[in-house]
Amino acid sequence: MAAATVVVADNGNARTEKSALIFLGTGCSSAVPNALCLIQPSDPPCPVCSQSLTLPPDQNPNYRCNTSLLIDYFGSEGKHKYILIDVGKTFREQVLRWFTCHKIPQVDSIILTHEHADAVLGLDDIRAVQPFSPTNDINPTPVYLTQDSMESIAVKFPYLVQKKLKPGQEVRRVTQLDWKNIESDLTKPFMASGLQFVPLPVMHGEDYVCLGFLFGERYKVAYISDVSRFLPSTENYISKDGGQQLDLLILDTLYKKASHNTHLCFPQTLDALKRIHPKRALLIGMTHEFDHHKDNEFLKDWSEREGIPVQLAHDGLRIPVDL
Numbered sequence: 466m467a468a469a470t471v472v473v474a475d476n477g478n479a480r481t482e483k484s485a486l487i488f489l490g491t492g493c494s495s496a497v498p499n500a501l502c503l504i505q506p507s508d509p510p511c512p513v514c515s516q517s518l519t520l521p522p523d524q525n526p527n528y529r530c531n532t533s534l535l536i537d538y539f540g541s542e543g544k545h546k547y548i549l550i551d552v553g554k555t556f557r558e559q560v561l562r563w564f565t566c567h568k569i570p571q572v573d574s575i576i577l578t579h580e581h582a583d584a585v586l587g588l589d590d591i592r593a594v595q596p597f598s599p600t601n602d603i604n605p606t607p608v609y610l611t612q613d614s615m616e617s618i619a620v621k622f623p624y625l626v627q628k629k630l631k632p633g634q635e636v637r638r639v640t641q642l643d644w645k646n647i648e649s650d651l652t653k654p655f656m657a658s659g660l661q662f663v664p665l666p667v668m669h670g671e672d673y674v675c676l677g678f679l680f681g682e683r684y685k686v687a688y689i690s691d692v693s694r695f696l697p698s699t700e701n702y703i704s705k706d707g708g709q710q711l712d713l714l715i716l717d718t719l720y721k722k723a724s725h726n727t728h729l730c731f732p733q734t735l736d737a738l739k740r741i742h743p744k745r746a747l748l749i750g751m752t753h754e755f756d757h758h759k760d761n762e763f764l765k766d767w768s769e770r771e772g773i774p775v776q777l778a779h780d781g782l783r784i785p786v787d788l
């Protein structure tokens with residue numbers, strides 16, 4: 466077990482050094498604010514998007530980048546390792562907003578849930594958080610992904626996959642990555658920066674398997690950002706009834722009402738929470754239909770009724786955890 470180190474924080478108070486989850490993004494693929502609400506405002510204007518550009522990031526829980534989680538893992542070596550789940554279209558903005566604010570100096574490993582644009586299109590910008598070398602002479606960052614995701618990324622980013630320069634090809638500085646194959650299989654856990662992850666296959670549309678991940682020895686967290694239907698084996702694996710109650714479930718919810726073919730929406734998300742019954746839940750992936758303060762008031766009542774504390778997460782949220 467890692468010995469807890471007491472350090473003095475910037476404000477002079479002693480704090481216990483431990484791991485933390487940092488929500489880099491909690492929004493849908495088009496992110497919030499919705500551009501159309503700003504360039505073609507309705508009458509009355511969209512209440513969530515219209516205030517989105519006037520408040521500073523740390524005071525605006527209704528500004529949502531693509532879903533992404535950063536695990537600040539304080540492992541047995543007594544060192545912080547920074548594990549990034551997904552690198553979407555808004556990655557650079559997330560670095561500017563939250564790496565600075567939470568003093569994140571680097572990314573040690575990357576895990577991909579799937580290969581959609583809002584999960585991978587920021588891979589080119591990983592270069593910005595890697596050591597500078599004009600000749601690409603640095604240690605590549607490991608990226609854990611399925612074979613299907615690898616094939617798609619090889620088409621989207623051939624220059625990030627290419628191993629050697631072709632004869633006559635100039636050296637250009639690009640993100641250096643070390644691709645590591647993982648399987649869509651509950652029984653095939655893998656290690657990233659010293660932390661074990663169990664892949665949680667879920668349906669993301671009926672034609673597509675996406676991964677969530679279970680991690681944490683002392684505090685069990687499941688992160689499931691893109692799901693329309695749970696496979697029974699996955700649901701059982703993370704359910705209280707299946708014998709493994711989660712301390713925290715971070716779960717997809719896209720629209721407030723109705724349903725969607727590739728994501729859970731609010732009613733289905735709440736139903737899933739009742740079935741899985743974690744000790745606590747935080748929701749991610751929301752569109753501009755969700756108003757952080759208003760909907761968290763509703764969720765406060767729901768939580769009391771159902772005995773499961775659940776809230777909408779927000780970009781920049783940092784939760785200290787003992788993994």
Ligand SMILES: [Zn+2]
Binds near residue numbers: 498499514
């Ligand atoms: Zn809007």
Ligand SMILES: [Zn+2]
Binds near residue numbers: 691
């Ligand atoms: Zn997706």
